[in-house]
Amino acid sequence: MVWGAAALPLIILIARIVETSLETVRTIYVNRGHANLAGWIGIVKTGIWLLSTGIVITNLGDYWNLFAYLAGYGLGTLLGMQIENMISLGHVIVRLITPADPQPLISELSTLGYGMTRLEGSGSFSSTVSVILMIVPRSELGQLLGVLSTRHPDVLYTVEDVRNVKEGATIFHKDAKSRILGFFGL
Secondary structure: OHHHHHHHHHHHHHHHHHHHHHHHHHHHHHHOOOHHHHHHHHHHHHHHHHHHHHHHHHOOOOHHHHHHHHHHHHHHHHHHHHHHHHHOOOEEEEEEEEOOOOHHHHHHHHHOOEOOEEEEEOOOOOOOEEEEEEEEEHHHHHHHHHHHHHHOOOOEEEEEEEOOOOOOOOOEOOOHHHHHHHHOOO
């Protein structure tokens, strides 16, 4: 009998985790311009939402159902963000700002396959700075940030999402084989 009482809140919890994860991923796809994929995810997500919400509304006196519904929302949001990080869809723009000579940094990043544009500017705390702009596949961002944090810790960087990139533009100059071999240090 105890299992029967726990079954409904457990079903609600799992449904809400799945539904909210899908909503988080769907929102990210909408923001990145993937309307068709977002639409299909929205259909599935709405079906799950209707079923889980209907169960809770028809059993408002059961506080475990309400708790499962609310907990599923929070856990689903966290899971959806983790799924988005694993998918690594799209590109980001990375802006590097350094008052030091940027040539060693540019040389190192070029050998790793990153394309970049260098601009000169002035800052309020230094006379001149170099600003390096890069469009990077999101899947390569972790490697780039690892290089920056270990080998160039004084470089200031910002990362922003890119909604669209020109079709056919070459922004990362290593082919997949070179990237795979480079991962293993070959």
